[in-house]
Amino acid sequence: MTSRLLTALFASTLLAGPALAQSTDVSGEITFMAYAGMFQEKYTAAVIEPFQKAYPNVKVNFFSQPGSSQILGALRSQAADPQADVVLFDVSTSLIGNTEGLLAPITVETVPNIADLLPEAIVAEGYGTAVTFDNLVVTYNTENVKTPPTSIGAFWDPAYAGRTAVSAMPSILGTGMSIITSAWLGEDYTKSIAQSTAKLAELAPSVQTFEPKPDSYTLVLNGTVDLATGWNARSQTYAIESGGKLGVMVPSEGSILQINTINLVKGAKNEAAALAFINYVLSAEAQAAFTEAMFYAPVNAKAVVSDEAKARTITGDLDKMLPVDWAWAATVTNEWTQIWRRQIISAGN
Incomplete structure (x- = not known):
C-alpha cells in the first residue's frame, strides 16, 4: 500500500454508479461468516438488509465469530461439508485459506464490481478481494x-x-x-x-x-x-x-494497514446467491454505506463518502503505514x- 492510494480513496470527482436493480433470479439462503459484536450489528444494517431488499428471494444468515483465526478454524473443520457460503476475514488468513483449498476462485465475470475496485484491493489474483481497509x-x-x-x-x-x-x-x-x-x-x-x-x-x-x-x-x-x-x-x-x-x-x-477480504467458500451450497451477495458488498453503494456506518475505508473507487466519515478513516494516516x-x-x-x-x-x- 503506497501513497497512490491516498489520492485514489474517496476521489470526490467520481460518481457512484446506479443502484443495483432488484433481482428475483437468485433465491434461497446463504450463510455469511464474519466478525461478531459491533461489526455484525453495523454490517447487517448497512449492507445485509439493503442487499435483501435488492434480492428479496435471498435470506442471509449471519454466523458470527470472534476473529479471523476462529473463522479459519471453522472453515477447516467444515472442509468436507461447508456450512458457510461467504466469509469475511483478514487478508493473512484468507491467503492461507486460498493455499489450503478452502476458498473458491472468483473473477470479474462472476463478480462484475471487481472492475471498479482500487488496484490495491486485488490481493490474490482470481480469489477473494479486499472488502475494507x-x-x-x-x-x-x-x-x-x-x-x-x-x-x-x-x-x-x-x-x-x-x-x-x-x-x-x-x-x-x-x-x-x-x-x-x-x-x-x-x-x-x-x-x-x-x-x-x-x-x-x-x-x-x-x-x-x-x-x-x-x-x-x-x-x-x-x-x-x-x-x-x-x-x-x-x-x-x-x-x-x-x-x-x-x-x-x-x-x-x-x-x-489491515485488509479484510470477502471470499466464496469452496463447495458453497448456494453459489449463485453467494456471488450475488459478494458483488453487492463490493458495490459503490454498499461500500459507501459501511464507511459511513463504521469508518472502514472503502475499496470501490466509485464510493462517495462524506468528509466527516472520511476524516475518521485511514486516509489521513496513510503516510504512517x-x-x-x-x-x-x-x-x-x-x-x-x-x-x-x-x-x-x-x-x-
Whole structure:
C-alpha cells in the first residue's frame, strides 16, 4: 500500500454508479461468516438488509465469530461439508485459506464490481478481494490517561503496569504489535523479530491480558485497562458513542494497514446467491454505506463518502503505514504465533 492510494480513496470527482436493480433470479439462503459484536450489528444494517431488499428471494444468515483465526478454524473443520457460503476475514488468513483449498476462485465475470475496485484491493489474483481497509491503533481511557500517548512505547511506561491489554497472535493485532515494535527499535522485521520479541517479553509481566474479553474496547471504556491495541474503525465508532471517553492514537513509529477480504467458500451450497451477495458488498453503494456506518475505508473507487466519515478513516494516516507484504506474512504466521506463545506470553506467567 503506497501513497497512490491516498489520492485514489474517496476521489470526490467520481460518481457512484446506479443502484443495483432488484433481482428475483437468485433465491434461497446463504450463510455469511464474519466478525461478531459491533461489526455484525453495523454490517447487517448497512449492507445485509439493503442487499435483501435488492434480492428479496435471498435470506442471509449471519454466523458470527470472534476473529479471523476462529473463522479459519471453522472453515477447516467444515472442509468436507461447508456450512458457510461467504466469509469475511483478514487478508493473512484468507491467503492461507486460498493455499489450503478452502476458498473458491472468483473473477470479474462472476463478480462484475471487481472492475471498479482500487488496484490495491486485488490481493490474490482470481480469489477473494479486499472488502475494507483499516489500520492498527492504540486506544486509551481519556479519563485515566491525562496525557495522550503518541508512541508504542507507552505500553512500557511503568504508570500503566498491569493496566494494558495487548491482543496476541494469531490475531493480526499481534502481528502488527511485533512489526511496530520492530520499527520502534530499528529492527527489520522481515529478517528477524528477535529484538521486538525480547522487548515484548519484557513487557509481558505488565500486561493484564493477551486475550481481551469481550474485546479490548470494552476493557478500556469500563476502566479495566488504560491502554490497548485495536482497530481504527471500531475505535472511532466507540470514541463517538462514548462521548470521547475512548481515545484513539496512531503510533508515531507507524502502523499497519489491515485488509479484510470477502471470499466464496469452496463447495458453497448456494453459489449463485453467494456471488450475488459478494458483488453487492463490493458495490459503490454498499461500500459507501459501511464507511459511513463504521469508518472502514472503502475499496470501490466509485464510493462517495462524506468528509466527516472520511476524516475518521485511514486516509489521513496513510503516510504512517509500515510496508507489509501479506503474502509473505502468511508464510510466517505459524512461526510467529509460536514465538508469541513460547517467548512472549509465557514471560508474563
